Amino acid sequence: MDIYLFLYLIFIVAPAGTAIHEMSHMLGAKSVKADKILLTIGTGSIIYRTFRKKIHLVIRLFFFAGGMAYSERKTPYQPHERIRIAVFGPVGSFLAAGICAWFYIVFSSSYLLLMLLFNLWIAFINIIPFRFKNKQSDGYTIYEAIKQK
Template structure:
């Protein structure tokens, strides 16, 4: 049980959050963001690299969340904002689907925990909510949809 919790905290969650944030970065780049950043964790930056328009930073407490940003001189349209916000949950959903079929073939072994966590990220991030100044992807999508009218 302790081993499973440690695997979840130090391996599955960070990798799933990395996938989620890549899901935001990819549409940002497709919509020609001038600069994109992906941060995994909190605290001191342990590792940082830049490849063209993308900077990636891995922090000391890599298991404590993640965030990304896409910046462009001209504003992103509401349609672009919807795709950028939806990209994270969509990529987690695609990852969860792949892991589900792998876990079926394996007999619910090592792919089950990553499947469940990616499914969790996909679903929970689509729920529109705002908490202590932070908003979910679903909230961003809903706000952009309202402005489309």
């Protein structure tokens, strides 16, 4: 991997793939009428913050290092609603990978292939149920909601 491809992965692909995944959760939360949605991209100090309608967006200094979507509403979510929100993330990543695959077929490029593979990786990793410290995968959220039913 050359340095340009590596920098592209760190500063473009990772934040874009993470944003797509987390915005998909946001759409899932909107579909179940969340009262408040917090979308955070990265870690570290806040470099940008905005609030529109029910959505609070925060971008942090290390914007290439993960993200998180959190939503809430006055009436607690039912298990099927939590599943819906959790499923939207990997589905959004799979759709992004599909779009990248189409573009890759038409305009073969290492940059498109990297975007395709990263979105597939995010989708597959998130459907595996696991928990690490205070974080859990979408698959784990789905597993917990199914157990609760």
